[in-house]
Amino acid sequence: QVQLVxxxxxxxxxxxxxxxxxxxxxxTFSGYAMGWFRRAPGKERAFVAACSYSGRVTTYxxxxxxxxxxxxxxxxNTVYLQMNSLEPEDTAVYYCAARPIWxxxxxxxxxxxxxxxxxxxxx
Numbered sequence: 001q002v003q004l005v006x007x008x009x010x011x012x013x014x015x016x017x018x019x020x021x022x023x024x025x026x027x028t029f030s031g032y033a034m035g036w037f038r039r040a041p042g043k044e045r046a047f048v049a050a051c052s053y054s055g056r057v058t059t060y061x062x063x064x065x066x067x068x069x070x071x072x073x074x075x076x077n078t079v080y081l082q083m084n085s086l087e088p089e090d091t092a093v094y095y096c097a098a099r100p101i102w103x104x105x106x107x108x109x110x111x112x113x114x115x116x117x118x119x120x121x122x123x
Contacts, residue, residue, distance in 0.1 A: 001026055001027060001111075001112060002024050002025065002026040002027045002029065002032055002098050002112045003024065003025045003026045003112070004022050004023070004024055004096050004097070004098060004112055004113065004114035005022065005023050005025075005114055005115070006020060006021065006022045006094065006095065006096050006114045006115065006116060006117040007020070007021050007022075007023070007117060008020040008021050008117060009094060009117030009118045009119045010118075010119070010120070011120045011121075011122065012086055012119070012120070012121055012122070013121070013122050014086060014087055014088055014121055014122065014123050015085060015086065016086050016121070017082070017083060017084045017085075017086065018083045018086065018119060019080055019081070019082050019083070020036070020080065020081040020083070020094055020096075020117060020119070021078055021079075021080055022034070022036075022078060022079045022080070022081075022096030022114055023076075023077060023078050024077045024078065024079070024098065025077065029074055029077040030053055030054075030074040031053065031100065032053070032098035032099060032100055032112070033050065033051065033052055033053055033098070033099050033100075033101070033102040034050065034051055034070070034072060034079040034096060034097070034098055034099075035047065035048075035049065035050040035051075035096070035097045035098075035099065035106065035107075035110060036048040036049045036050070036070060036079075036081045036094060036095070036096055036097075037094070037095045037096075037097060038090075038092035038093065038094045038095065038119075039092055039093050039095070039116075040089075040091060040092040041091070041092075043092075045095070046061065046092075047061050047106060047107040048060070048061055048064055048068065048081070048094070049061065049064065049068055049069075049070040049081060050070065050106040051070045051071070051072055051079070052102050053102060054072075054074070055070075055071055055072040055074075057102075058070050058071075059106050063089075064083075064090075067083065067084050067085045067086075068081060068082065068083050068084070069081070069082040069084075070082075079096055081094065081096075083119070086119075086121045087121060088121045088122070088123045089121075090119060090121050091119060091120050091121050092118075092119060093116040093117065093118050093119075094116060094117050094118075094119055095113055095114055095115075095116045096113075096114045097110035097112060097113045097114070098110060098111070098112040099111060099112075
């Protein structure tokens with residue numbers, strides 16, 4: 001198991017930027033592929049982005065492609081989500097998650113979750 005703690009959420013105006021961080025502890029961080037998900041008010045949790053063990057391979061939901069960037073620093077046991085050009089529709093609780101196996105099914109296989117961090121984008 002790996003424990004995950006997100007930070008960096010907050011209130012931002014439309015067009016602004018935020019960087020979320022997710023600090024991991026426990027098992028070897030580099031042995032996990034990482035992902036970001038979000039849950040908007042009244043909606044189900046949705047996939048946002050994922051990266052491979054090294055971070056060299058990334059994938060994104062169409063709704064955030066070109067605006068969000070996932071990255072990781074294995075020396076710091078941290079994964080990041082840089083969010084630019086934020087829109088009110090990006091308002092959600094954002095969760096990071098870890099999975100031991102990287103696969104093309106980027107929304108599946110996560111067995112470790114953080115508690116979430118709130119992102120609110122005002123218009």
